[in-house]
Amino acid sequence: MRTYTRRTVDLFLVLALGAATAGALAGCGGGPRAGSHPAHASEARAREVAEAWDGSDAARVWRTGYHPVGDLVQLPDHAFRSDADKRAYGSGTFVLEGELPDAPREPGRVEWENGDSLTLPVLGARRAYEQVARGGDEEPHLTVTGARLGEMTVATTRGPATVPAWLFTLKGYDTPLRRVALDSSKTPGPPIGAAGEVPTDQLAPLHGLVGTARDGRSVTVTAGHGSCDDGPAVDVLETKGSVVLSGYVKGTDDGPCTSDLRLQAVTVKLDRPLGDRLLLDAFTGRPVTTDERKGEAQKGS
Structure with a gap:
């Protein structure tokens, strides 16, 4: 069943993160690249998000704050x-x-x-x-x-x-x-709004940052999918100032299925270390931030 995502996801959470510590790629085969699936619109959206953040006041505010990207x-x-x-x-x-x-x-x-x-x-x-x-x-x-x-x-x-x-x-x-013993600094308002109604096999929101590799060459995020598909995947667009992640669902089925949301860890490889580049969600137009409650406990599973 082809589903659509609006600015909020009104689905029931039925499955927490898998074993993220192993650093396994969850359905992304070594780090998918931008444009690896038919939904070329997602790449255009990723570029819009990158351009909106580049040199923006929001980016300057973000870079002066405390925003963890590793284990808490x-x-x-x-x-x-x-x-x-x-x-x-x-x-x-x-x-x-x-x-x-x-x-x-x-x-x-x-x-x-x-x-x-x-x-x-x-x-x-x-x-x-x-x-x-x-x-x-x-x-x-x-x-x-x-x-x-x-x-x-x-x-x-x-x-x-x-x-x-x-x-x-x-x-x-x-x-x-x-x-x-600290909360992260407040996330600044984004310079671009969230994407409108869009099929999840083209673009879907991410659900938090699990962690960044020690060398900065990969990031692990949580991505959602349903009960009648082949799981989530994440494309990446890298620019000088940002890394924009585009989540989507693979192999959607037109048959009947339940409306539950399943979360899965997806590791995405980068061409160069993340460094101080902003990590952004193409769907929401916002930075991908650490899930301070779920990310940690699940890492020990």
């Missing part, structure tokens, strides 16, 4: 000690034993390797904990016994940065689980 969680050394613990982390099954600190009154500092810095409010440990844990005391689970404020290094659109992080003590582990 750093696992304990030698994690995990068992497959059960790995499954518990992947499902977000944690038990809290003890109190967690409130947010400090003083702001936290983001410090980049080139000497640039930025101050932002620090999240309370409870809020950071809830970004990783969904709760539940079923087995298997991980047990958090406390937390203290420390720091960690995270990949951002401006390069690696040292940021405040909550260091959660896990029962049975000698080193903590670290989680970034």
